[in-house]
Amino acid sequence: MNKESKILIVGLGMIGASYAEKLHDSGYFVGGISARESTVSKALGEKIIDCGTTDITKEFVGQFDIVVFAVYPKLFIDWVSRHQECFKSGALITDVTGVKCSVVYQIQEMLRDDVEFIAAHPMAGRECSGIDNRCTKVFEGANYIVTPTKKNTRTAIDTACELGRILGFGRISVISPEEHDEMIAFLSQLTHCIAVSLMCCKDSAHLVDFTGDSFRDLTRIANINENMWPELFAMNKTQLLEQMSLFEKEFSRLKEAIAADDTETVKQMMITSTERRKLFNK
């Protein structure tokens, strides 16, 4: 990757448009593809891309050295299976998908031999979507995770890491797709499941006035994109169900201890949680 590298962003939603803006501002030639004409016009009008289209053609796609997919996972897989002949020979493909195993192996399996896919996950979401909500500041201090497989070259891994640095991420890590998916299932997907379940417990409108920070903190992420998340859950189902069971087990252990007036167990769990939580203080 060098200053001459031409970068194509497929999908100009919140993340895709933020990538485009940051890369364009950093001096790269940036192209954009969106399903919507209005999004392409806006991206061109606001000068976050140098060229853009709604048409997927070899002529357009074939001019780019790096192609970043910023679309939902199923659409990503579908796009590659239908249009991979459009990629320039030697192009590097990367993505922003929040689940890895179910995407990486499938894409690498089907991909042309003269094109390489290196998977990455920028851990920088917002509770809103679309080009109008783009924001390059969300990358600052955030994690950018590259998840190579045995099929990846050193060059591709280095390029993905460099892309993360150019985008301004605070920490770049390289881990396996499997480690990534377990970690995401526990830290992100499980916590979203908890927040959603908590909000679904009861019509809590009458409780708003009494709500302190605890409930607000636990349910902030209950404001969730219902189109994207079910797909991410489904594509990391095995890991997520495992983490959910783990949580259910601990929650039920605490519940049983409270029911049995087993103060010692309740206390021990609190000591453990307080001790472990200390590491997470920023």
Add this chain to the structure above:
Amino acid sequence: MNKESKILIVGLGMIGASYAEKLHDSGYFVGGISARESTVSKALGEKIIDCGTTDITKEFVGQFDIVVFAVYPKLFIDWVSRHQECFKSGALITDVTGVKCSVVYQIQEMLRDDVEFIAAHPMAGRECSGIDNRCTKVFEGANYIVTPTKKNTRTAIDTACELGRILGFGRISVISPEEHDEMIAFLSQLTHCIAVSLMCCKDSAHLVDFTGDSFRDLTRIANINENMWPELFAMNKTQLLEQMSLFEKEFSRLKEAIAADDTETVKQMMITSTERRKLFNK
């Protein structure tokens, strides 16, 4: 309650000392009782009380018109049962306890006829304890809840509300002990149980570097006082277990939907949670 009212704070921990400081600064004559000599000395030295002692005598306690108990619930009940002869005739007793039904009725039942107990709960905690962590700012914008029973007089309810206003609370509410306990079980105790269980799931030290805001938000309250909370859980056990079961049911509904690839249910739960959460945006 008027400017001449003498106020005694029993227990000079984080909340008790904050009460003392705010009331003293507001011009009231404030007394303090603590089990520790060093705490009394500090409270006197830092001028948050006008007089203080570790000895519970009729001579000392009997001079106060209002007595605020800022101690753990069991100690509060024990104190009243052993020392209620010390109260001045006509005194008004109030508290800061986070559970109500298991405290209010017991205290009112045993209390002398010439003394009235009006229960109150200042919803303003911190993750730290002790006189050194006192902070009158935590009351600003916070909820102060008065939970009268049929035994309480209008005057006592009004005085408790006035005390909340003098302390600087943002919102003063009057609800029944039963409504209070259900609300606290759901909004506060259940959320603490979730946070504790989540931290107990696994030794997550290796995940610190990948942790985003969701996990941090959900576990902030996992840093918990293991001496106070088991007592509060035990004293609101029926309500808490009910709210825990409600949550378990919703969590398991979500889990089963994910396991069965029932995207429609997952999506519907997310729509419900997003819709309900909007009310809680500050």
